[in-house]
Amino acid sequence: MASPRSKPSQKPNVACIVDEVAHLDVGQIMVSTGFKQFDPSVIPQYGYGRLDNVVTGLEFERMLSSTGPTDGKILIDGEAPRAVAILHCVGSRDENFNRYCSRVCCMYALKFAHLVRERTNAEVYQFYIDMRAFGKGYEEFYSRILDEGTTMVRGKVAEVMAAPDGSPGKLLVKAEDSLLGVRREVPVDLVILCPAMVPSDGSQELRQLLHLSQSGDGFLLERHPKLDPVGTASDGIYIAGCAQGPKDIPDTVAQASAAASKMLGWMARGEMTIDPIKAEVQEERCGGCRVCHALCPYNAISWVEDEKVARVEEALCKGCGVCVAACPASAIVGSGFTDQQIYAEISGLLAV
Ligand SMILES: Cc1cc2nc3c(=O)[nH]c(=O)nc-3n(C[C@H](O)[C@H](O)[C@H](O)COP(=O)(O)OP(=O)(O)OC[C@H]3O[C@@H](n4cnc5c(N)ncnc54)[C@H](O)[C@@H]3O)c2cc1C
Incomplete structure (x- = not known):
């Protein structure tokens, strides 16, 4: 039977496509x-x-x-x-x-x-x-x-x-x-x-x-x-x-x-x-547990071995807040969105 599941007929002079692995920057x-x-x-x-x-x-x-x-x-x-x-x-x-x-x-x-x-x-x-x-x-x-x-x-x-x-x-x-x-x-x-x-x-x-x-x-x-x-x-x-x-x-x-x-x-x-909202490590509070480093979905947090602190790469950070919520020492904050700044905004609104 000529079925569409059967192998296509071998036709002469048909160009062959060969897979190639290319490394491109x-x-x-x-x-x-x-x-x-x-x-x-x-x-x-x-x-x-x-x-x-x-x-x-x-x-x-x-x-x-x-x-x-x-x-x-x-x-x-x-x-x-x-x-x-x-x-x-x-x-x-x-x-x-x-x-x-x-x-x-x-x-x-x-x-x-x-x-x-x-x-x-x-x-x-x-x-x-x-x-x-x-x-x-x-x-x-x-x-x-x-x-x-x-x-x-x-x-x-x-x-x-x-x-x-x-x-x-x-x-x-x-x-x-x-x-x-x-x-x-x-x-x-x-x-x-x-x-x-x-x-x-x-x-x-x-x-x-x-x-x-x-x-x-x-x-x-x-x-x-x-x-x-x-x-x-x-x-x-x-x-x-x-x-x-x-x-x-x-x-x-x-x-x-x-x-x-x-x-x-x-x-x-x-x-x-890039978006202005980023995570920021307050290095003096960083306990070096590296929880943030493991959790970041964008690989934006690196561990600085010499200084024993985590550091955020601004260009990679999307401000998703995962590390902010996870940090057991509360050492990571959203830039422009520290707890004090949010409380100040709420106080300002309530004062109106
Ligand atoms: C039976 C059928 C009939 C259809 N008829 C019509 C029609 O008449 N009109 C119409 O408008 N639409 C039709 N469609 C829909 C049409 O096929 C799709 O809209 C179209 O193929 C989508 O194009 P695409 O490039 O997104 O995906 P694809 O056509 O699937 O192309 C994706 C390509 O990426 C390659 N690829 C996958 N993974 C990798 C990888 N990791 N690295 C490198 N390459 C990879 C694949 O090999 C493939 O070549 C039909 C679909 C079906 C199933």
Whole structure:
């Protein structure tokens, strides 16, 4: 069978990309390490890895590609399929796996429907929970797919199984149609799963290396969701694309362009401004316990062995206050925010 999971054919004169480790001295970093596809085999009822002709969206993209194993033809066992099912939200919007919406699946599922209709005479069934056609021109594209004759079934699929003997298809998709309130059994030749987007391999190690934070879904956390969606809590480190969360190509490009222009802005200026609120060690009170040194998330506190005191590197300190709260000798204060200054402010307010 010409499957999108089979190895791509070896074509002559294809340039080989070889990994290379490069050591570069840089002042700023954009992290754009993208996403990984959720492994749908952990949902056994969908049959991925167990049943032939159940493929993921990325595998179907390979089949669509003119450089893919079928030269862009949609073929199952050498023949065009008669019916194709596309399953949305595989591992997304699912309390058991990932609660978030992966944002791109509805639209690429519609793109698949269009391409299947264009390249074959197959019937296309889309099994969806909610349709999210949120972008410019997306709703219009959805209407076009409906006009092209794609059947939309609102409901989660219960099971994909091998078709019984005598069935018109190779697979049987069992689902509940929640709009009509009926159970459906649809024979198809190909099932395309739309798995969740999850953080890419290695993103945790990179996050720890660069002292970045992550949001509840495991993607990298931006400095501010509205006012600084490409910055991070570490100055000079920016995030773009699916490293920050699931998104499509237009949003990825917009975010990467924003991050690049911020970086160019700093390079054109030639100097950095830093926030005025910093931690400050009152060295005469420092007992040398080094609790602050171990806790600082930005590596901004160094231990001065000769003087037996901790010292804050102003350019690295973000004024987060972790060391201020942790110091058992109360030797660290926020500059401009000593206890005496805060009490004075309160007294001043109460005096008015
Ligand atoms: C099946 C499918 C179909 C889609 N179709 C569409 C579509 O039609 N239109 C659309 O707008 N969007 C589509 N998307 C979404 C689109 O793929 C993403 O928006 C886009 O890939 C995000 O780009 P990115 O650069 O953030 O991530 P990626 O494309 O994932 O790129 C990240 C890159 O970083 C590399 N990398 C990862 N870790 C490291 C590391 N530690 N060091 C160095 N390099 C690293 C990876 O190898 C990869 O090359 C589709 C997604 C899927 C799954």
